Amino acid sequence: MTEQNFIPKPYGKHIESGVVAWESPSNIALIKYWGKKKDQIPENPSISFTLNSCKTITKVSFFKKNDVVNFEFDVFLDGKKKVDFKPKIQTFFERVEDYLPFLRNYKFKIETENTFPHSSGIASSASGMSALALCLMSIERDLLTPLEVTDEYFNQKASFLARLGSGSACRSIEGDIIVWGETKQIEGSSDLFGIKYPYKVHDNFKDYQDTILLVDKGEKQVSSTVGHNLMHNHPYAKNRFQQAHENFEKLKPILESGDLKAFIALVESEALTLHAMMMTSMPYFILMKPKTLEIINKIWKFRQDTGSNISFTLDAGANVHVLYPKNESFEVLEFIKNELVVYCQNGHYICDQIGMGAKKIN
Known part of the structure; x- marks a missing residue:
């Protein structure tokens, strides 16, 4: 093609x-x-x-x-x-x-x-x-x-x-x-x-949940277009691109087997690597906010204390995507309401989940 x-x-x-x-x-x-x-x-x-x-x-x-x-x-x-x-x-x-x-x-x-x-x-x-x-x-x-x-x-x-x-x-x-x-x-x-x-996807990943914590609803200081361009001549760009290919090799058996612990490790590493690329470009910049880091640390502690399969990922911004299997929704949402909402701008967050794509409106 x-x-x-x-x-x-x-x-x-x-x-x-x-x-x-x-x-x-x-x-x-x-x-x-x-x-x-x-x-x-x-x-x-x-x-x-x-x-x-x-x-x-x-x-x-x-x-x-x-x-x-x-x-x-x-x-x-x-x-x-x-x-x-x-x-x-x-x-x-x-x-x-x-x-x-x-x-x-x-x-x-x-x-x-x-x-x-x-x-x-x-x-x-x-x-x-x-x-x-x-x-x-x-x-x-x-x-x-x-x-x-x-x-x-x-x-x-x-x-x-x-x-x-x-x-x-x-x-x-x-x-x-x-x-x-x-x-x-x-x-x-x-x-x-x-x-x-x-390829085959384990039932663990069907109806996966994504609750988006709106840490900062304002416009980003650095647009994604500018950020992408800063990867030209980035000192770690070549290694990063190779890492992404290697992570695909790791992800296939994870999605097939339903290994949630391995999924969490890979996805969180990818999120932090994305922001590491931003922080090590020239000029460098940071899109995470202090509250972003507070949320990440809270998620890590909750997972350690409870054995939950909660995890996070980040896009090119300060907001945190909280990922978790549907069968853990009650416990995770209680945790979000009790401990994470305080870090959201005006207490706002969005409960979402995996969807099946675009739809035409008649």
């Missing part, structure tokens, strides 16, 4: 206007990717749980226009026009135009909303860009004959397009466990799009 596979044949249908809508979830990486090559290609493979409740709902209205010189679109977040979002969408349209040649033929109204705080490290770009990519794919599907767009092709191309908007967005199209990045450990894996994890 190459990029050429996603260039469509001439459109056989004519549409004057329409409306499409999708909801697409965020995802949380277990093996992280940090650092990318040209055209949003990852330096190392990653694997993620697709979330269920943390999602972006996007509606795209489109209207035929005569002028095909420029892209025309307006972006609204929670009903308010967001001019500052336009440069990112402009860049996205420029990147995907060869694969969606109808983009200059229409004016678009993009209306979007999140079920979680924007730009706070819960991968709003992943859910947002995947939802937009799915809306654009729905438009293209209507412009082509039905046999030209199978469900498999639709999902692959939506993931491919989403990646060009935000790398991790390619992992939000489907669920429940998604791999992105070519690795010999996973048959069918690709740098171009995410794929469903193709």
Whole structure:
């Protein structure tokens, strides 16, 4: 599969206007990717749980226009026009135009909303860009004959397009466990799009829970884009990329056997390695907050005292994703309410779990 596979044949249908809508979830990486090559290609493979409740709902209205010189679109977040979002969408349209040649033929109204705080490290770009990519794919599907767009092709191309908007967005199209990045450990894996994890997964990881502790709901001081770029010439980058490949080799038997202790060790190590890369780049930066560290230490103590299979992971931000099997939900949620909520901004946290991917809204 190459990029050429996603260039469509001439459109056989004519549409004057329409409306499409999708909801697409965020995802949380277990093996992280940090650092990318040209055209949003990852330096190392990653694997993620697709979330269920943390999602972006996007509606795209489109209207035929005569002028095909420029892209025309307006972006609204929670009903308010967001001019500052336009440069990112402009860049996205420029990147995907060869694969969606109808983009200059229409004016678009993009209306979007999140079920979680924007730009706070819960991968709003992943859910947002995947939802937009799915809306654009729905438009293209209507412009082509039905046999030209199978469900498999639709999902692959939506993931491919989403990646060009935000790398991790390619992992939000489907669920429940998604791999992105070519690795010999996973048959069918690709740098171009995410794929469903193709091997056996133990029941221990079915309905896995993720309670997100909102330590800081503000915008990150350093964007993920800037952070990825700092991996160029990073003194530890080569070793980190090799480590990610080695961790894939370790994760396969863990997912098959249901070994929760080994899962915890690998996932927490990956989270801390991600932030270690940030702290050792030049310039260096820290996205964790003091309360992030307090929560981690509390989780470690609770696990030691109770034997719980609670663990944590982090995205590129201060918030903590508390991971645990569903059968431990009562004990873990009591622990969160009694000991961890105090570290959350305004006491806010989100109870989520593994989900099965994006859904079209009729």
